[in-house]
Amino acid sequence: MEFFTVDSVSKRFGGLLALDKVSMSVREGEIRGVIGPNGAGKTTFFNVVSGLYKPTAGRILFQGAEISRMRPSRIAALGVVRTFQRAALFPKYSVVENIAIARHLHADTSFFGAIFGGSQRSDREADEKAREIVEFLHLDDVRDELAANLAHGHQRILNVAMALATEPKLLMLDEPVAGMNSAETQLMTELIRKIRDERGITVLLVEHDMRTVMGLCETITVLDFGKKLAEGLPDEIKDNPDVVDAYLGTDEFDADS
């Protein structure tokens, strides 16, 4: 059975085709990059996969189930989980509390939450899980800090931690290193690799920073004006004239910097 398949998916906003018959197939355990110039449709793609938007046409299959007509909570319960381009945190709660809350919110809307809904059991369980994730993502030093007081890099890691708390199988990260300095970028890159290597979680990565994409991803899918422009290994993509063309005149394609 294929792990994740996007089959000729389109998304129309009025007169604009933000996604135009996009197809791709991602195997389990892969880190897949999705790149493209500004406005190419990357975030729309994530929004459609996560159920925030319904596709205008086409189908999305996850582990054999068609998820393209499901509600977002149902899709997340199956293990398809995204982070947002902008941080979505509970600023007045600590790091470890944020992670526990994320797990609670997920459990309450999931199948398992509905069945094992005893709240004391899930409190203890969520706290344990939160502590474990704090350790896994090296957040120990800031575990009791309020989310509002975290540096930008730690806020973004906390976003990933909150997604991990929902036990994703396919983790979709929207520009995880945006706005990060090089040390933060390095750390985030290592953590994404660790999530795949040690947890076996499949990662879909939308990212502007070309060096991060080229360094992390086995295969890269390129979108341009809503269409799939190219797909291949990092080196193939870097040298693909269509891709270079698509980025021409933008200052976004900078694989060698």
Ligand SMILES: Nc1ncnc2c1ncn2[C@@H]1O[C@H](COP(=O)(O)OP(=O)(O)O)[C@@H](O)[C@H]1O
């Ligand atoms: N909710 C929306 N309503 C109308 N147009 C949208 C909406 N979301 C995105 N778009 C448009 O779809 C196109 C793709 O946007 P987006 O997916 O955000 O691109 P990217 O993430 O690759 O920069 C853009 O032209 C954008 O203006």
Ligand SMILES: [Mg+2]
């Ligand atoms: Mg975007």
